[in-house]
Amino acid sequence: MNSLLASCAVSPKKSLDGYIRLTFDAFSRLNFQRKLAWEDEDLQQDLILEDVPACCAGYCEWATDGALQVSIGWAWFGVADGRKFIAPGGINSNVMLVTQTSYDLGMHRTDELLRAWLSGESWQTGEAICGL
Numbered sequence: 001m002n003s004l005l006a007s008c009a010v011s012p013k014k015s016l017d018g019y020i021r022l023t024f025d026a027f028s029r030l031n032f033q034r035k036l037a038w039e040d041e042d043l044q045q046d047l048i049l050e051d052v053p054a055c056c057a058g059y060c061e062w063a064t065d066g067a068l069q070v071s072i073g074w075a076w077f078g079v080a081d082g083r084k085f086i087a088p089g090g091i092n093s094n095v096m097l098v099t100q101t102s103y104d105l106g107m108h109r110t111d112e113l114l115r116a117w118l119s120g121e122s123w124q125t126g127e128a129i130c131g132l
Helices: 003-010 024-028 041-049 107-119
Strands: 020-023 033-039 056-063 071-078 084-086 095-098
Touching: 020 024, 024 095, 024 107, 041 056, 041 071, 071 107, 084 107, 095 107
Parallel strands: 020 095
Antiparallel strands: 033 056, 056 071, 071 084
C-alpha cells in the first residue's frame, strides 16, 4: 500500500464537498464505535405500508473516534422471529469510496459497498444495536 493510502486509513481528510474519501480497504480497517440506536414506530409503519413485515424498526449509527469522524448510519427492521435486517433505502455516510488511484466510485457504488460491508458486520444482536 502506498503512503497516501496508508495515511488515509490512519487520518482521513475531509474534502470540500464534505465527504471523507477512502478506499474500501482503508474503510474496512477503521475501528467503528456504536454511537446511537433507537426504535422508530413511524418508520415501522412506513415499512409495513411498503409490504415489509416489520415488527419493529429504527435507526443505528456508528462512527470512528477522533477529530474527523467517519460515520455510517442506516435504517433497520426486525421480523417476528427476532432477525434484523437493513431496511430498504440508502446507507447514510460521510464517506465516498475511491479507487486505488483516488477516483470516486460514485454514490451508488459507495452505497452498495457500504451495505455489503455492513451486512458482514455483527450489528443485529445484543449490544451491537444498543440492546434493542
